[in-house]
Amino acid sequence: MSAVNGAAVERWTPESRIAIAAAAVVVALLAVGPAIFSANAVDKLTTLFIYVILALMWNALVGFCGLVSIGQQAFFGLGAYAAIRLANWGVSVYPSLFLGALIVGALSWPLSLVMLRLKGGEFAIGMWVVSELAHLLVNLDTLVRGETGTSLIELDAYASGSRRALTYWCALAAMTGLVAIVFWLLRSPLGAAIQAIRDNEEAAESIGVRVARAKRLVFTLTAFGAALAGALWVATALTFQPKAYFSPIWTAYMIFMALVGGLGTFEGAILGAVVFFAIETWFGDMGVWYLVGLGATALIFALLFPRGLWGWVEDTTSLRLLPIGYRLRRGNGMNRAKGREPDAGEGGAGGS
Amino acid sequence: MIFLNQILQGVLLGGYYALIACGLSFMFGVMGVINLAHGSLAVVAAYALFVLADRFGVEPFLGLLIVAPAMGLVGWALQRLVLERSARGGLLVPVLSTFGLSIILDNLMFQGFGADTRSLAPYIGDLSYDSWSLTDDIAIGKLAALTMAVAIALLGGIEAFLSRTLIGRAIRATAEDPDTVGLVGINARRVNAIAAAIALATVAIAGAFLGMRATFDPYAGAAQLIFAFEASVIGGAGSLWGTLIGGVVLGVAQSLGAMISPQGFFIAGHLAFLAVLFARLFFGSLGARVRSALAGGARP
Numbered sequence: 001m002s003a004v005n006g007a008a009v010e011r012w013t014p015e016s017r018i019a020i021a022a023a024a025v026v027v028a029l030l031a032v033g034p035a036i037f038s039a040n041a042v043d044k045l046t047t048l049f050i051y052v053i054l055a056l057m058w059n060a061l062v063g064f065c066g067l068v069s070i071g072q073q074a075f076f077g078l079g080a081y082a083a084i085r086l087a088n089w090g091v092s093v094y095p096s097l098f099l100g101a102l103i104v105g106a107l108s109w110p111l112s113l114v115m116l117r118l119k120g121g122e123f124a125i126g127m128w129v130v131s132e133l134a135h136l137l138v139n140l141d142t143l144v145r146g147e148t149g150t151s152l153i154e155l156d157a158y159a160s161g162s163r164r165a166l167t168y169w170c171a172l173a174a175m176t177g178l179v180a181i182v183f184w185l186l187r188s189p190l191g192a193a194i195q196a197i198r199d200n201e202e203a204a205e206s207i208g209v210r211v212a213r214a215k216r217l218v219f220t221l222t223a224f225g226a227a228l229a230g231a232l233w234v235a236t237a238l239t240f241q242p243k244a245y246f247s248p249i250w251t252a253y254m255i256f257m258a259l260v261g262g263l264g265t266f267e268g269a270i271l272g273a274v275v276f277f278a279i280e281t282w283f284g285d286m287g288v289w290y291l292v293g294l295g296a297t298a299l300i301f302a303l304l305f306p307r308g309l310w311g312w313v314e315d316t317t318s319l320r321l322l323p324i325g326y327r328l329r330r331g332n333g334m335n336r337a338k339g340r341e342p343d344a345g346e347g348g349a350g351g352s
Numbered sequence: 353m354i355f356l357n358q359i360l361q362g363v364l365l366g367g368y369y370a371l372i373a374c375g376l377s378f379m380f381g382v383m384g385v386i387n388l389a390h391g392s393l394a395v396v397a398a399y400a401l402f403v404l405a406d407r408f409g410v411e412p413f414l415g416l417l418i419v420a421p422a423m424g425l426v427g428w429a430l431q432r433l434v435l436e437r438s439a440r441g442g443l444l445v446p447v448l449s450t451f452g453l454s455i456i457l458d459n460l461m462f463q464g465f466g467a468d469t470r471s472l473a474p475y476i477g478d479l480s481y482d483s484w485s486l487t488d489d490i491a492i493g494k495l496a497a498l499t500m501a502v503a504i505a506l507l508g509g510i511e512a513f514l515s516r517t518l519i520g521r522a523i524r525a526t527a528e529d530p531d532t533v534g535l536v537g538i539n540a541r542r543v544n545a546i547a548a549a550i551a552l553a554t555v556a557i558a559g560a561f562l563g564m565r566a567t568f569d570p571y572a573g574a575a576q577l578i579f580a581f582e583a584s585v586i587g588g589a590g591s592l593w594g595t596l597i598g599g600v601v602l603g604v605a606q607s608l609g610a611m612i613s614p615q616g617f618f619i620a621g622h623l624a625f626l627a628v629l630f631a632r633l634f635f636g637s638l639g640a641r642v643r644s645a646l647a648g649g650a651r652p
Contacts, residue, residue: 068447070388114629118585121386121447125581126629132578133622136615248574252455255448288459295455302449303434306441 034165049171057225058254063264071127077245079227080234105224135246149241262308366603367500373583391577397559427552461570472563
């Protein structure tokens, strides 16, 4: 952190230190949740954790890498299927949630070689095709019994109370772990490279960013995250109906969370998940009109507020809760550099 | 013989895919936009024709005289209100906004028409099932043949329109460089709105054939989008004659897949799509080469 004329480049700010400390306290408090909260609240929070994972993963793919996918439900569904398949083969049921997601993540690596050749909207629908294909192939497994589906019966070995708590802890651990990984990734030189790709792929390549490798890594990580979310979902919902898991509505949810929270902002993904969770809780019973409202909100945000709620907070306040970029601090400590340029620009230089 | 028949039926099915892919390909080629509401808009057109036929006794081919221009207006509005504005937000925003639009359309149609499947087949008389028998095993459905003929006429018509008319050339020039065309007195905004209107008018025609050849429901748009997209990418995105080839490849793959198992129909189609992508990875841009070979004569 060099100081020239009293100015300094800083990464941590007092707000961000407080935010990280507060996040640690919240996670610690949530960890004892099952002992305190009602069964319904524990289930609800598990759902929220899964939404945070989905929002975070989709946001990392789109917001940081510039890859819009309409097919992340492929990994969501495959994650759920892999858990059921492994549990059926006799793998202990909770480890199979994570092991299944790892396998799906590993499979997504070769897939990325082909799919990342597609650009923009072609990649978006191409992933949708992959998801349809994954759906059809999963249906071929006799264990799934076509669209009738099956359930994670191995979970019946646990009493409902301990099952609820275990699933909750798994979801909390998965969410915290993925948040930490994405946080670490974005602060690393690779994170700077990834954001440089989003801002301008050709320019990033010209200054030596290994574009293909960085994209493949993010693709694989987000596939793993979505698969883990799917595995956790089947652990809470118990039933697995392929149509419900491989539905593009999951991507609609992810788009909603990422757009409303703020594309490309780390905090925005979490905020978007919380907003979506609240809206679903209040309006989810409205059925079709609820979905129309979700689509309309996503459309309005895309057209009028593409930076989302957190983008608005960043633009108007200079508040950064999580220290991902760098920023310039004047000598007198006032008039902090605002806007996104210092974040991405400084970071991009570091990644080359 | 059964094998030959499956291939023939697949080729004819390809005509429908080329038809549904026409608007998507045109919009992508000319405006660089992939419209994710494409399939849903085709279903909107099918419902519009259904309402005209069911309530007002207007048969679908006559109804197209109303619905195609109406969809053209929808295209104009889509460009002005959604695509133009989202294009300003970057390349990815149109993908998000049109996906949001498709969710709105699908669910509004569900709200309005319920989950019942509909078809336009009852309103076109014996055209929906009549066929010419070539041999004992091989028959060509009249509707399938008409679909193929319309697809070829439409693709050829658009190709001729783009290369021979003033507005067609303006559309191509705008696709090439929207800033520079302003210097030679072309209003890029207007040209793009016209292009979107044409694309959506073709979507209306595709919607008519969607309704006539089978049944549809409010959520049928997603599958139409995927088929259209596969045909368009297999043929080389943005190329109109390539789209016809892409549609035929997809149709043949699906009908051969259907011989193996009922699910094989869809699986083979998706696999054909991925195989083409994979082939391009190793053998260069296959579609682009086919396109340039085919377009060599048509475009000066």
